[in-house]
Amino acid sequence: MSKSLESIRYYDNKFEVLNQLLLPQTFVYEDCSTSDLGFAAIKSMKVRGAPAIAIAAALSLASELKNLNKKLNLVDTKNYIFSKLDYLCESRPTAVNLFKMTEDMKSLMQKELIHLENNITGGEILKNLFIKKAEELLQNDISDNMAIGHFGAECFSKKEKVKILTHCNTGSLATAGYGTALGIIRTLHAQKKLERTFACETRPYNQGARLTAFELVYEKIPATLISDSMASFLMKEKGIDGVIVGADRVVANGDTANKIGTYQLAIAAHYHNIPFYVAAPTTSIDCKKKSGKEIMIEERPKKELTHINNMQIAADGIDVWNPSFDVTPAFLISGIVTEIGVIFKNEIGEYDVADFLNKKKKATSLF
Numbered sequence: 001m002s003k004s005l006e007s008i009r010y011y012d013n014k015f016e017v018l019n020q021l022l023l024p025q026t027f028v029y030e031d032c033s034t035s036d037l038g039f040a041a042i043k044s045m046k047v048r049g050a051p052a053i054a055i056a057a058a059l060s061l062a063s064e065l066k067n068l069n070k071k072l073n074l075v076d077t078k079n080y081i082f083s084k085l086d087y088l089c090e091s092r093p094t095a096v097n098l099f100k101m102t103e104d105m106k107s108l109m110q111k112e113l114i115h116l117e118n119n120i121t122g123g124e125i126l127k128n129l130f131i132k133k134a135e136e137l138l139q140n141d142i143s144d145n146m147a148i149g150h151f152g153a154e155c156f157s158k159k160e161k162v163k164i165l166t167h168c169n170t171g172s173l174a175t176a177g178y179g180t181a182l183g184i185i186r187t188l189h190a191q192k193k194l195e196r197t198f199a200c201e202t203r204p205y206n207q208g209a210r211l212t213a214f215e216l217v218y219e220k221i222p223a224t225l226i227s228d229s230m231a232s233f234l235m236k237e238k239g240i241d242g243v244i245v246g247a248d249r250v251v252a253n254g255d256t257a258n259k260i261g262t263y264q265l266a267i268a269a270h271y272h273n274i275p276f277y278v279a280a281p282t283t284s285i286d287c288k289k290k291s292g293k294e295i296m297i298e299e300r301p302k303k304e305l306t307h308i309n310n311m312q313i314a315a316d317g318i319d320v321w322n323p324s325f326d327v328t329p330a331f332l333i334s335g336i337v338t339e340i341g342v343i344f345k346n347e348i349g350e351y352d353v354a355d356f357l358n359k360k361k362k363a364t365s366l367f
């Protein structure tokens, strides 16, 4: 298998992101070694995709801490890390991974604070702990994605060859590597079960045409690009076996926020009786929210819709609505593929995501 693309590169004292705004024409890594650079890269979508956003935020702060030329005491270190994390959380609101990473880091720091109270090097220890945990996120995300690939491919075990439709970009570029929905497609291809994948261009930001198409060509995976408006006709004409998408936030009842356009694909899949899977690491699950109604949907600048590559394509003066995500109701979802297994509906036809996670928690010592 060829080495997959890297959206994130982390060295000893340096952190870089691949500027995805310039893809596919230009392949350039840019320095992201401070929380200010991390914030800007996430907000402008140089780095994007729910898992990659959280990892980029954590590693930009880790690099900043590594390069800090002053030693802070314990409380000042904790305050520094907390305020930078809060700041990074202001960058984009919908993907829960960033908020969960922040919460996990804060609770870890808070716990350590008690043990380190009387330690004169406590500040350094706390700082190094944050750096270590941020570095672990990279490795964990790759192994989670490979497990998602395995469980997702199993959903198609009864089929000899499959044609899969996907949306947005959920591959190496949206994660630490391998990808979620695209990871399943990658696994199916490795198992020689993939006949072809179809990728929606994903207007208005074109993650499908610019990024997924780029990854699929790079990996030599048989693939065809379609415009979003072709999806229903494709389902009718081409015998699609499954739709697999990623997630920015899966809530307790299974409702799922993902890239705008996902909801209409789920409706069309339901109409054509095609299984519709969401691939999401548990870092994208938010059981604090009961239903999709509680999810905040990011609205992006008008210009993403009216312009392509700085060239105006819409009439001057037109009003624009540009929500970046939509919410697919759980009843349209056939299964939520995580790194610890696939979540299906219970006996009464509803999702209970929290119950699934609790049972897994009890059955394993994974988390």
Ligand SMILES: CSC[C@@H](O)[C@@H](O)C(=O)COP(=O)(O)O
Binding pocket: 048, 049, 050, 051, 095, 167, 168, 169, 170, 171, 174, 175, 179, 180, 181, 207, 245, 246, 247, 248, 258, 259, 260, 324
């Ligand atoms: C593994 S990435 C999952 C989702 O984050 C992805 O499907 C998506 O919606 C990305 O949106 P983006 O606006 O490009 O960050």
